[in-house]
Amino acid sequence: MTYEQYFQAEREAQLAELKEWLAIPSISALSVHKEDVNSAAHWLTDTLKRAGLENIEIHPTAGHPVIYADYLHAPGKPTILVYGHYDVQPVDPLHLWTTPPFEPEIRDGKLYARGATDDKGQVFMHIKAIEAILKQEGTLPVNIKLCIEGEEEIGSVNLPPFLEASKDKLAADAVLVSDTALLERGRPAICTGLRGLCSLEVSVHTASTDLHSGSYGGGVPNALHALVSLLSSLHDDKGRVAVEGFYQGVPELSPLLREEFAKQGVNEEKIRESLGLDQLYGEEGYSFVERVGARPTLELNGVYGGFQGEGSKTVIPKEAHAKITCRLVGDQDPQHILDAVEAHLNANIQAGAKVQVKQMEKARAFNIDPSNPILQTAADAFGKVYGTRALFTKDGGSIPIMESFSRILKAPVVLMGFGLDDENLHAPDEHFNLENFDKGLLTIVEFLKTV
Template identity: 50%
Template sequence: MSDSIASVVSYLESHDAQYLEELIDFLKIPSISALSPHQGDVRQAAEWLQERLKRAGLDDARLVETPGHPVVLAHYGHDPRKPTVVVYGHYDVQPVDPEALWRHPPFEPTIENDIIYARGASDDKGQVYMQLIAAEAWIRATGDLPVNLVFFVEGEEEIGSPHLRAVIESHQAELQANFAVISDTPMYQGNIPAICYGLRGLAALDVRIDGPFQDLHSGVYGGAVMNPAHALAGLIQSLHTPDGRVAVEGFYDDVAPLTATERDAFARLPFDEEAYREALGVPQLFGEAGYTPLERTWARPTIEVNGMWSGFLGEGRKTIIPSSAFAKLTCRLVPYQDPDKVLDQVIAHLHRHLPPGVRLTVTRGDSAPGSLTPLDHPAVKAAEQAIQAVFQQDPAYIRMGGSIPVVVDFQDVLQMPTVLLGFALPDENFHAPNEHFHLRNFRAGAKTIAHFWRFASEK
């Protein structure tokens, strides 16, 4: 197998110029899923990827139609002696506004100092293509792959993947695998390769407080009725203790504590708390007592106010008691917390703390649980060995504070764990002007993925 991987790496290196030309062609397609005038461009990107997968050696590459943009689905190998891996990614991209802030036109890829600038360079076309060329290099250099592969690439990730779960449910037989791998995440700061093994989930709700039948004159009625804005402010305040801990009864019941190994691993990561504070522009950091900023954002649950409003917001002053007040809340949840249970707890807390004289209406929003891949899972160990082989260093084991819905879908529908193995850098401007991808990491990422499949086949 060592001879095989050497030939695969050699193939990648000898075809570097071709791969850069093709990556540029892929990035030129303005596949902005959020904007209806680009519907045809999104399909063009799907068809480009379908054809490129066929040329790589995945003969059954096809488009799976949805009510929105298609999913690209392709297979290689059905050998029951080999593990099967699902490669997920997305070929759609974010809008480019404000375009005036781009150094180069966003769909005219430009390479400067071995960095490629274009929308989608790192999120996620560059990383999807990186997975593709790793597969092609194995097939062309050795005639086979050490694993069975399923490419599953969607065109709606940037608009919330509204049709993806239905596709997963209707294609369960084709998606059965030992694990999935996603390259749509960053490395740790400073170019440190990372394996992400945990994501937080989400539970959202909208809160409405109603008082009098209409806005009232604050001089005539002030002191006689409860002000809905005051009531809302009090409810929001009641959700936390002064030291930042969530005060909702039962909120932490199902939260698994961080292990000593995890806390030690997080503590050994390079992290400048003062630089972090300064970059955020806040006078001091704040959060749940007893935990570091990394622990709070990666592995502790939260309740956050995303927006709140009430009364007169125009220029000048209008002396009223508003009739209503509103807030949007989200909970970031850690693995093992049930979103429905947490929403029940938060709603019960709001009713218990509702002051007299107002009415409360709560509307549930989107929700998804967190996810966790065990550190001793064979896929995680294979990823560790692959990083060591290419980068000559141990990976950082990290969690992420955000959510990736497809990871939950794979977990719920297919009972399949996911390894998040991305090679972008945190400051490469995903979703912002001047998105870019360091080509050294594009090349190293392709080699790491090639090694990853080799080590996965040996587990």
Template identity: 45%
Template sequence: MDELLQRCDAYLAEHEAEHLGLLQDFLRIPSVSALPQHQTDVQRAAEWVAARLQALGIPDVRLLATERNPIVFGQWLVDPTLPTVLVYGHYDVQPPDPLELWETPPFEPVVRNGRLYARGASDDKGNMFAALCGIEALIRIIGRPPVNLKFFFEGEEEIGSPSMAAAVRQYRELLACDVVVSADGGMYGHDQPSLTLSSKGICACQVDLRTASTDMHSGQYGAVIANAVQTLVQLAATFHTPEGRVAIAGFYDRVRELSPEERAEIAAVPFNPDEFLANVGAKMFWGEPGYTPLERAWTRPTLDLNGFWGGFQGEGIKTVTPCEAHLKITCRLVPDQDPDEILSLIEQHIRTHCPPWAEVQVTRLPGSARPFAIRRDHPALEAARDVLRELYGKEPLMTRVGGTIPVAELFQRELGADMLFFAWGMPDNRVHAPNESYRLEDFRTMARAYVRLLPRLTRSSARR
């Protein structure tokens, strides 16, 4: 085993320049799934990934059709007695806006001060490609993967994976596996390895409120006809208590309370509140009383107002009483909340609190996902813990994430396979923001980690 690892590490070092060049080619493709004008680029990125799998020697590579963007699927089944590992990632990226805040163009990757800068450098092209580099090293040294391998790379993660539920059900037999290893995710810090135990679910809706059939002159009508923006502001204010607890009836009914052991585990995670606030330029914490900031971020549900508009938006002033206003809402959910049930509770709350002078419509938006949690005794989790101990010389933290990877619970429900988050995104990589980057050292570490993880899954058995 030690000789295998040394040879694989040597292979990765020898081919690092080649791998970085390939990654930069990948990053030049503006595969922004949220924008229709980039649809051909999304397709081009899928074809690039498929070609890369073929270059690794994966014998069965396909583009699986979905309602939107294709899934890049590959498989190499070496021995029916071995576990089957499905490697997950996504080739789509967030829009790069605002462009003026980038130091260099977002789709012209550049290395500065040990970091690779580009949209998708960390989320998720860099992490996904690092996993493939580690797998490549194993294939080149051994001649085949150490376990049965399948690959599932989607092109819709950044828009909530709306086609994935139907696709996973459609291709269930083809995707059958014992465990999913996600190349999308991150570590708690550069020198602090961590393993993720859970991720939040999500649901979303838009609220459209109207008080009249047309915008009105504020001098003639402002004192006698309700202002739609003001009405929706007042309605939105009923969603939370002043302290920050969600005030929707039934919202918390299915939420699992933290055990004393879980609270102690979260409290053991290093957390600098002043640094946390300074990183985003905030003055103080806010949120549901009775929980620490990390407990709220990782284990408590939220209702966020993501966008609010109505009336005159241009420069200067327009004396108008607007007849309509609009609000977008997302909720981050925790076990055992159900997205459809939460949206129904929001709709009921709005019907109850909407004043009689207004008409309101709630539209459910696509991309709902249930929360996910991996069981503590999963052998893949233990194998990953061993790898991180070896690479860092310390025990990994057990963490959660406040974000959502929709397919995590989907794989668990449809395939009966838990997801192991095993990626090297870092808090300072500025994912979804201008000047996104990926440390080259983390790229190297992740490739070496996959070299060590896959053989351990053979020994520890990742079977369900």
């Protein structure tokens, strides 16, 4: 039978199986779910075994385990390493879910559950595509390895040491990943760049205690005033980051890259309307898609301090806090960026106030040349199934481990995502459009058979 017929016959059983995995609350960020994360890992190993994979191993780490499996019976053929993750985000706020996040439900052609699109659903497709080829043809046209981790949602902190220690085991001609999205329904994309990331927490302190604004107002520094002034200094009036040295390593956009962005046909007015905004905002001189795909940013994620309860309290707060993240591009060094931002904050703090900075996560940007032959093969595979060839894009998000795979294994990374941007990943009512589940299975099979 054809692969279309095979997957149609297996569809209900496969979705029932996926629901089992989605029902396991493998939230890596919460220690109370440690055993659930382990349960999800063991569910995965059982499923890999049933699919026909070999040499299945659970590798303990300082956190959650890494799962390895392979099928190496195609001498002289390429070796493809499939990467994904089985951990999921927390579910709060729970009351905004239409149905419970770990009780998977199909509604209107969409599978709703935490992890449905990020990333259990997409990982599951690779397993089922491999299983289908083995059942249909008795062997695989390429050599396959799988590396599935349980800590992507908390920064993959223990995976780089595993990659370094397992370079020979994981050696491959390419790394295949499905953890990104199509441009929109029916328009596939292959991501050729992901922004890097760094983050920090800022605390401003003034007096030794909160003070009465009647007794001290106008005569002492206010921590909130000092913080707001400090944060305002981080950008100029054209949306550009005002930190000295921030743009070191940022490449200029080439005419060819700008042409690729233009091909995406992003409707800025539609985006503005969908977000309920009067206008979009960002660095002057760049389109929306260029700003979010290929330019660095410095964003305030949280600002807090002083009285926040109901009613009024005439207090001068002694401390105020902010959380900041930067998205990085090109060759920006996250440590250099953190140091530069910290130096800027120290140089611009208001008189009478003190600033403390806690540097946190760091990840470099990932980039790959779209002319790489294996990316061209992937684009063709999309074209055969979706009827339109994949465009090459750059994603504003960060998957920190992609740069590690590329650097440590010295292999091209192929980001063949099947999600959609409106599937609420990391938010209530996360879901996966089953149209892309069906087409994704066929696309992965096509890629593996033609690479």
